[in-house]
Amino acid sequence: MTARLIPAACDATGRREQPLRITVNGEPLDGIAGQSIAGVLLAAGRPSWRTGPSGAQRGLFCGIGACFDCLVTINGDRDVRACLRRAHDGDTVHTQRRDGAHHSGDQDASTVPRDSDSPDGSVL
Amino acid sequence: MTGRQVAVVGAGPAGLAAARAALGAGAEVTLIDAARQLGGQYHRTPPEEYAASRPEALQHGWPAFAKLRRELLGHPRCAWWPETSVWALERRDPGQQGPPRVHLLRGPADGSHRVRQILEPDALVLACGAHDRVLPFPGWELPGVFTAGAAQTLAKGERLMVGEQVVVAGSGPFLLPVAASLVEAGSRVLAVLEANPAAVLARGWSRKPWQLAAQLGKAGELIDFTGQLVRGRVPFRTGRTVIEARGAGRVEEVVTARLRPDWSVVRGSERTLAVDAVCVSHGFSPQLELPVAAGCALRGTPGAQFVQTDARQRTTADGVWAAGEITGIAGAPAARAEGAVAGWYAGGGSPAARALPALRRSRDQGRDFAARLARAHPIGAAWPGWLGPRTLVCRCEETDYATLCRAVQEQPGAAARTAKLATRAGLGPCQARVCGPTVTELAARLRGAAPDAVPADGLPAAGPHHRPFAQPIRLGELARPPEPPDAAPEHHGA
Numbered sequence: 001m002t003a004r005l006i007p008a009a010c011d012a013t014g015r016r017e018q019p020l021r022i023t024v025n026g027e028p029l030d031g032i033a034g035q036s037i038a039g040v041l042l043a044a045g046r047p048s049w050r051t052g053p054s055g056a057q058r059g060l061f062c063g064i065g066a067c068f069d070c071l072v073t074i075n076g077d078r079d080v081r082a083c084l085r086r087a088h089d090g091d092t093v094h095t096q097r098r099d100g101a102h103h104s105g106d107q108d109a110s111t112v113p114r115d116s117d118s119p120d121g122s123v124l
Numbered sequence: 125m126t127g128r129q130v131a132v133v134g135a136g137p138a139g140l141a142a143a144r145a146a147l148g149a150g151a152e153v154t155l156i157d158a159a160r161q162l163g164g165q166y167h168r169t170p171p172e173e174y175a176a177s178r179p180e181a182l183q184h185g186w187p188a189f190a191k192l193r194r195e196l197l198g199h200p201r202c203a204w205w206p207e208t209s210v211w212a213l214e215r216r217d218p219g220q221q222g223p224p225r226v227h228l229l230r231g232p233a234d235g236s237h238r239v240r241q242i243l244e245p246d247a248l249v250l251a252c253g254a255h256d257r258v259l260p261f262p263g264w265e266l267p268g269v270f271t272a273g274a275a276q277t278l279a280k281g282e283r284l285m286v287g288e289q290v291v292v293a294g295s296g297p298f299l300l301p302v303a304a305s306l307v308e309a310g311s312r313v314l315a316v317l318e319a320n321p322a323a324v325l326a327r328g329w330s331r332k333p334w335q336l337a338a339q340l341g342k343a344g345e346l347i348d349f350t351g352q353l354v355r356g357r358v359p360f361r362t363g364r365t366v367i368e369a370r371g372a373g374r375v376e377e378v379v380t381a382r383l384r385p386d387w388s389v390v391r392g393s394e395r396t397l398a399v400d401a402v403c404v405s406h407g408f409s410p411q412l413e414l415p416v417a418a419g420c421a422l423r424g425t426p427g428a429q430f431v432q433t434d435a436r437q438r439t440t441a442d443g444v445w446a447a448g449e450i451t452g453i454a455g456a457p458a459a460r461a462e463g464a465v466a467g468w469y470a471g472g473g474s475p476a477a478r479a480l481p482a483l484r485r486s487r488d489q490g491r492d493f494a495a496r497l498a499r500a501h502p503i504g505a506a507w508p509g510w511l512g513p514r515t516l517v518c519r520c521e522e523t524d525y526a527t528l529c530r531a532v533q534e535q536p537g538a539a540a541r542t543a544k545l546a547t548r549a550g551l552g553p554c555q556a557r558v559c560g561p562t563v564t565e566l567a568a569r570l571r572g573a574a575p576d577a578v579p580a581d582g583l584p585a586a587g588p589h590h591r592p593f594a595q596p597i598r599l600g601e602l603a604r605p606p607e608p609p610d611a612a613p614e615h616h617g618a
């Protein structure tokens with residue numbers, strides 16, 4: 001077993017659920033309104049969605065936008081932190097990989113290096 | 125009314141208190157946070173869409189928080205800007221007075237259609253908090269290994285339980301609320317492992333008990349969590365930690381081991397536990413990129429650095445105040461007290477105000493509490509003993525320990541930057557937020573810096589907090605001209 005949403009029926013906060021559906025690499029995934037993209041993925045039994053330079057699986061690590069492990073492409077926008085972005089019904093999510101391809105430039109000073117399948121100039 | 129324009133960055137306990145105090149002093153306040161909701165890490169609440177009828181079920185101090193939230197949201201001089209990231213601070217030209225210009229992006233996280241705005245406040249209060257510090261160990265990059273803060277955020281903020289069988293490990297009182305949240309969410313917490321031995325904890329916590337009494341809110345909270353854990357029969361062990369996570373594509377088991385007081389591993393004491401999640405925290409790293417961009421001096425030993433403030437919470441940068449975890453890790457009550465002092469002065473409040481001595485007292489008690497925390501939960505100097513040659517030190521670039529060792533040995537005198545380029549450690553998407561302190565500490569040790577050069581509490585040597593882009597911005601967004609300050613952000617996809 002893995003991560004899961006606390007069932008609404010036994011949630012101490014007395015929450016209500018409004019279903020939503022996103023697609024991940026074309027495959028539909030159900031979630032509820034208010035979840036982050038990472039939350040939808042985790043609750044759907046997917047502990048990982050990105051791959052590191054070696055091809056190793058990565059998912060959510062810090063949960064608050066500090067580690068950039070959870071990057072995904074959402075509705076065509078690359079390098080979105082899945083832990084920070086709310087899911088909306090109909091969001092299309094594509095997973096990303098980082099294959100260690102380096103690009104030139106003074107990365108130390110200014111850029112957030114991109115995952116390999118990012119188009120040019122997506123994120124500084 | 126002082127008519128002063130105060131921008132507060134961060135709506136956690138420190139920023140909320142700062143906003144209230146600045147309003148009390150008569151200022152106009154813009155309260156800015158990247159998150160959608162007020163509260164920061166401490167008051168993490170379920171999203172509005174959940175329409176929770178009992179949000180207080182998970183919160184300590186809910187009535188006070190709810191009241192403050194109502195007060196701020198309803199205040200005619202307070203503007204609340206959610207989903208707003210400060211991506212740069214632009215200092216004034218030499219000779220010009222005043223705080224830096226605040227460059228903002230408003231809209232969903234990392235979106236491409238956010239609105240750019242620039243604020244030119246009379247005073248800037250930075251209250252941007254901290255993130256978990258996690259020391260590397262073999263397998264820490266496996267999915268299912270979370271920071272303790274991530275588990276807490278998901279449980280409180282999304283009602284998501286990270287795993288069925290969980291071990292919580294690291295050091296610090298924060299492990300307790302995290303374990304309590306996991307139990308509440310339905311996880312089986314197999315153990316809470318505090319790396320420091322009981323004797324160190326006892327020395328740190330029991331010295332000068334009157335200091336603790338002053339932080340009763342905090343202590344009461346911890347007692348509460350302990351009660352919950354005892355009821356949930358969660359074993360709390362000291363002098364033990366997770367030294368390895370294993371699994372195929374995700375964590376399936378952890379190896380725990382006994383530690384000596386210096387955190388060297390007692391060989392032969394290893395145990396294996398089947399888990400589907402591990403939550404780890406060895407302390408917190410303050411988010412220093414904005415203070416550094418503003419030109420604030422830091423204090424402390426390299427790596428254990430915080431923003432330097434005076435008795436009024438003023439930083440060394442003109443017109444910039446700081447409060448909360450960026451000035452020292454002391455928990456929510458201390459952050460609140462600092463925020464109130466900072467906000468009052470930033471708002472132009474009188475130094476003769478009657479409430480100030482009490483506020484300053486509680487701020488000072490908070491600082492004592494921080495010192496106590498550091499004493500009770502140091503990072504043991506021998507922790508690198510659990511690293512293997514293939515253990516990743518930089519998660520983004522997958523730089524392993526052996527590569528780092530080689531780079532330092534081949535270029536012993538090389539500047540940190542050269543070593544960085546050779547190993548690529550710290551050059552990935554997180555820009556060394558996660559590995560920076562660790563890589564700096566390890567490199568210093570490998571260069572033969574005396575162990576004493578590592579600060580007593582074991583925190584790492586200087587990490588560069590210099591990040592010209594405090595948050596990612598897209599080229600398209602940068603190319604668009606900024607909107608006037610009163611423009612409302614578009615809510616794409618909302």
Ligand SMILES: Cc1cc2nc3c(=O)[nH]c(=O)nc-3n(C[C@H](O)[C@H](O)[C@H](O)COP(=O)(O)OP(=O)(O)OC[C@H]3O[C@@H](n4cnc5c(N)ncnc54)[C@H](O)[C@@H]3O)c2cc1C
Pocket residue numbers: 064133134135136137138139156157158159163164165166167208209210211251252253254255256272273274276277298301411414447448449450455456459594595
């Ligand atoms: C993930 C996590 C969970 C935690 N949970 C608890 C808990 O349950 N109980 C507990 O006692 N302690 C918890 N802590 C410890 C916590 O740091 C303190 O208790 C307290 O929240 C600190 O208050 P603060 O106001 O200094 O910072 P925070 O509460 O961290 O608030 C800082 C705020 O600043 C915002 N911010 C930062 N940078 C920017 C930027 N560039 N632009 C816009 N906004 C920005 C952040 O979004 C955040 O909301 C947690 C810490 C972390 C990292």
Ligand code: FES
Pocket residue numbers: 059060061062063064065066067068069070071081082083084
């Ligand atoms: S999990 Fe760390 S940035 Fe999203």
